[in-house]
Amino acid sequence: MSTTNFTLDQLGWRPAYAQHLTLEDFETGQPARVVGVQRSGLSVLCSRGLLAVTVPPALCAGSEPAPTVGDWVLVDADAARVRRLLPRHSLLARVAAGTAQRTQAIAANLDTLLVVTSCNADFNASRLERYLALAFDAGITPVVVLTKADLCADPESYLEAAASLAPGIAVVAVDATAAASAARLAPWLAHGRTVALAGSSGVGKSTLTNTLIDDARQDTAGIREDDARGRHTTTSRGMFALPTGAWVIDTPGMRELRVGAVDAGLDTVFDEVERLAALCRFRDCSHAGDTGCAVERAVADGRLDARRLASYHKLQREAAGASRTLRERHEKERQFGALQRQAQRAKREMRKQDR
Template identity: 50%
Template sequence: MVRDYSAFLPGGIPRRREPTALESLGWGPVFARQIDADALTATPPVRVVAVHRSGLQVAGDGIDETIPPGPEATVGDWLLLDRARPRSSQVLERKSLIKRRAPGTGREVQLIAANIDTVFVVTSCNTDFNIARLERYVALAFDADIEPVIVLTKADLAKDPASYVTAAQAISERVLVVALDARGEEPVQALADWCRPGRTVAFIGSSGVGKSTLTNALLGAQAIATQGIREDDAKGRHTTTRRELHATPGGCLVLDTPGMRELQLTDAAEGIADVFEDIKALAADCRFTDCQHETEPGCAVRTAMEDGSLDPARITRWRKLQAEDAFNSASLAERREKDRAFGKLVRSAMKAKSDRTR
């Protein structure tokens, strides 16, 4: 047997380099290319690790402080910290951004998280499981250029966990599905491929599906409080109240997000198209390029529904997301113009009716 002594010789196998303070926070070439050496000293890069009502908690090389609100930033963003005027700190170009239409009747866009590498869409193997909601979350991830992974919790309590896995896998061929028990060591092993050093992952989903439990499992500690679900309807109770990055022992950063009661998509047309790429492929074979898949002859989409290869319910969900996104994405000016045009049409019709009755 030939022995390898190279590790003991000069120039042998090098020791693994310890990550710098910035690298441990997720710093990489995408951000380094946006700043020069002089700016590094004058405005040191920091990452937003939590968002409070009082301001942004940022961390960097020897920096851990809260700055006043001001930069239009969210958790996960990288800033060039302006010590003299922290409100004017520059937000570096993001490699990914999760956003939604803010809850309520307004038209504002709410930033959820930035610079995420993988998003774990979490749901339970019980009555919380909802295909339409999962499609919505996956579309959100696709549109943000983030790799989505569906995580099914409480698989150990389900009578038939395989049926939940099969249903989740039907959402998109591009999305992996992992079923597990959120407690114990299983999440660390099952999610290890995505939770490597220097990467940032996020758990999103409804309340009570196990996001905080999964985060605690990766952290190896009960750092985040958890609560059980209600027995009557399997609905969860809010545990996490803010978005905050946590560092795991393995060097991965984990974001646990509050459960979202309302997730309205906006500017997510590409993400929706990616989720429903099977419908897009079918539509390419329709006789007419502007086919609405309703009564037109030669419609490949309707043919697929009729022969059972395409679930009509999937078409309904696709239409709903498209209409929602189009409405939420339209600018206020465009909406006003449409409202004025519609109002003019109504007034014209009413006038014509009045003239006929005279």
């Protein structure tokens, strides 16, 4: 990333962000954009250039995900310290590994998610559906980017398969090493826009990032030819300025992508399943052996791919589990808040009695 000073407009600032700041905020601090996350703090860009700033522990302890790449923060004018996190207009997040159902932020304030896969054994329709559901649920425009099409005997089959995963989804085939080919992504790389690249390791995310920024800042490594699986090269998220005035975030390859409560995203990705479900005999049809199920009938007569239905069921179960955990967490927070208020009232009463 460059240490050049950037204006707010160049960093992707939106007028709506200013609604969350007061005149005093602008007098004592300044907005900055997070371009890197380290254990010791954040790297941010603002009118003063590239700064390393610390983050108050309280900012990472709440129910909202901690600051991530792409976020806007208010930084003290006279200290390298974050004062607060500004509300996000979009957040791409997944459920972290483990049993706690903790939300892990991937990137914030995105306009477009470039879901990168390759025309080989890495192409996995069910995994792509996960990325698409996350993007749609967050209000982010997803674009499927197919790499290595020049090495594939039948690239059209991959293009058709990707296009069938969601209604109206844009699919672009590129040579990640060629600037002329990568220029096909220009419609999503206008001035002030922010895009993130996501996908498994070895599909060409870092190579494509280097081509877009016309640099070689991201280390790259090829796939293992025996199984087409990539080697991890990007180990942390970073945000880079493009010659077009857009910003690109490269994310590490994710072996596991668990979705949260993404009901709206699932409705969009599996639009044909939702339309068929409206024809089921019973409104609470589970589409798993129920009498008069229009969805299963469509699978039986070939109008709906059985893999699609299996993927839909699996993601629905994950989303339902995340919703239950979220409700339970909110209930615990509500109960804890009530106990805190009760304790504070008791303290005030005791002080009155002591007087």
